[in-house]
Amino acid sequence: MVAISAVGLTKSYGDKAVLNGIDLTIPAGSVFALLGPNGAGKTTTVQILSTLIPADGGVARVAGHDLVREADGVRKAIGVTGQFSAVDNLLTAEENLLLMADLNHLRRREGRRRAEDLLRRFDLTEAARKPVATFSGGMRRKLDLAMTLVGDPKVIFLDEPTTGLDPRSRRTMWEIIRGLVADHGVTIFLTTQYLEEADQLADRIAVLDGGRIVAEGTAEELKRIVPGGRIRVQFADTVQLGAAAALFDYATADAEALRLDIPGDNSVITVKAVLDALDNASVRAESLTVETPDLDDVFLMLTGSTGVGVR
Amino acid sequence: MSASVSYAVSDSLTMLRRNLKHALRYPAMTFSVVMMPVMILLLFNYAYGDALGAGIGGGSYIDYVTPGIVLMAATAGSVATAVGVCVDMTEGIVNRFRTMAISRSAFLAGHVVGSVIQTVIALVLVIGAAFAMGFRSSAGPVEWLAAIGLLVFVILALTWISAGIGLVAKTPESASNTPLPLTFLPFIGSAIVPPDSMPTALRWFAEYQPFTPIIETLRGLLMGTPIGNSAWSALAWCTGLTLLGYFWSRSVFYRR
Structure with a gap:
């Protein structure tokens, strides 16, 4: 009804x-x-x-x-x-x-x-x-x-x-x-x-x-609706960040914040693959967080200034 | 149909109970409706009474001035109506009423009937104060009944007009200020002194404004002075103002 x-x-x-x-x-x-x-x-x-x-x-x-x-x-x-x-x-x-x-x-x-x-x-x-x-x-x-x-x-x-x-x-x-x-x-x-x-x-x-x-x-x-999650890795300096950025195809590096965002979900396999890749290349990471999209991302994307109707 | 009529009555009574509860719990407004006319009565009787009494050609001045001051109390009551309606309109409660299946006229009817009752009580107190100050009426029971009937009609007319003022006012402050000229209208009529003694322009206004025939009718009923055509003009004014206030308030309330 x-x-x-x-x-x-x-x-x-x-x-x-x-x-x-x-x-x-x-x-x-x-x-x-x-x-x-x-x-x-x-x-x-x-x-x-x-x-x-x-x-x-x-x-x-x-x-x-x-x-x-x-x-x-x-x-x-x-x-x-x-x-x-x-x-x-x-x-x-x-x-x-x-x-x-x-x-x-x-x-x-x-x-x-x-x-x-x-x-x-x-x-x-x-x-x-x-x-x-x-x-x-x-x-x-x-x-x-x-x-x-x-x-x-x-x-x-x-x-x-x-x-x-x-x-x-x-x-x-x-x-x-x-x-x-x-x-x-x-x-x-x-x-x-x-x-x-x-x-x-x-x-x-x-x-x-x-x-x-x-x-x-x-x-x-x-x-x-919004693109999937990401794995965010924090580094101590730009040298480590640069070395890490070379390892992943679609990663985006933020030189000022010294962090690298790698697209990926929160499964153990994905996280382990990232850590293994860093380890094999002897790159030292400070910390790692896994971020899944929340409604905030949806909201900001949908009600952004573009006004494009996403349906 | 009869169900909707009985709902209209019971909803109006519910609203009336609500307004009377407000008045009982917060008597400040009723108090001010009584106090102002009583203060003015005291002032005009004890402070200016001798001079003004001599000015109107002898006689007891309290007897002359009381009908006008009683009317002034009626106008003071209308200020309370405007404020009460406006407070409701500026708070969320009226929107709640509008989304309920209740008779649409109940809200205004409850306010108007509640205000009329409050103002009638105020007038009884003001008339009582006048008696205490030496006011004596020549009226018999029939004249008193007619006087009371006229006063209730006047109050009804003023209350409907004030309900409209309360509906269009943006804030309770402006709702309380807008009817103020009404309160002073009796002064530029025959309330305090006969219009004959006023400058020409003012006299012309005093003779044709609604309060003068109402005051003259009231004075005639209570003091036995000649009424003439005043009674008809008084009734015509009251009828006209009631209808105007009623249709105005209704259309504003339904539109908003």
Whole structure:
């Protein structure tokens, strides 16, 4: 089953095009990450798919409802936690959750039950009766997500859910997000500018740049887009470096950093072959590291200044 | 259809409860809505009362000035509305409401009804203060009811206009400054002194601005002075301002 599908979404503000035709197909029960630098159009995509703003062109269905013709159907099925916390600062955490229960037209008892449950799950029980204005950024974000969950949404949009959080709160958020998918089978549409976050959480990742999706796939698939890994060998002086560089065909030497990059994977055989070659030629290496491509390489390559669409 | 109507009502009530909770927990705004008119009342009664009373041709000045100051309290209440709406709009919470399947009118309805209730309470306190300073009304129960009805209508009109101001304001600070001219409008009307005593241009403005017929109607109801056509102009102004504020706020809210 498909939870979110979009074809040719476009959006401009004045003569500035923010989205240049976005196509998406996200299966139900999966975590999808939209990865991109600031200004790529991530938030705009979320705003359109969550009925907050209309698209200029294209069609989309969320949870089986047309975005325009059945907007209320979409709204009933989704939950949105935006980049800027959408909590009522003048109310307590508990009151915020009960407000959501009322607006979801839950019965009083059911609303109380869910509020209590969420407070416990998100470790907010102790702070339940305190005004939200006194909360830390991490607590606020947790409450924000808890409010989103009161309505038991099928599809959850998380717009940069950990931006501005300290590493510890970020880990907590990740645990919560993983738990949602595991326990409740919801579909999560996540935007992030952190590669690690996408790598950690998402089943599929799309890289958004300049209003276009420039690559899409699993983390592994994306990593395969960039050229393979390398073995980096460090030398004490230019003499050793020069001698070593003569041994390998495709190696690139950096005379200033005194290091040699040899293309190759991280298998023992490859590493041993390099060491043997150095040993046979009596070249003395100081240290050796094996580097595999990570999403950073993918990201930098795809969102570089060239703007070439790699697909 | 009836389900959506009952949701519209229950969503509006939920929003109203939220706003009243804000007001109860942070009464500073309500307090300032009461304090400013009471201070002005004290000033005009005890400091300038004798001179101004002589100027309007005798009679108790507190009786003359009270209806105008009560209206001023109503305008002060509208500042609180504009700020409340703007604070919500500049924080993320309104976007959350918009992505939920709730009645679209509930947000504004909750704010407006909440503000009207708050301002009515403020007015009761201001009228109480006036009585404590010696204000005496000639009104019977019918006149009081009519006066209260008129005041609620005025508050409703001002609140809808202020809701619109709160929606278009970029920051809560500008939302609090924009309705300020409204607060001073009663001064250039018949609130403090009769317009007859003003220079020609000012008098012309004072006679045709909305607060003068409203003040004159209120004064007539409470003090038994002649009302004439003022009642109709007052009602026309209130109706016009309410409709203007309502449609303006709605269109701004749906557009953003």
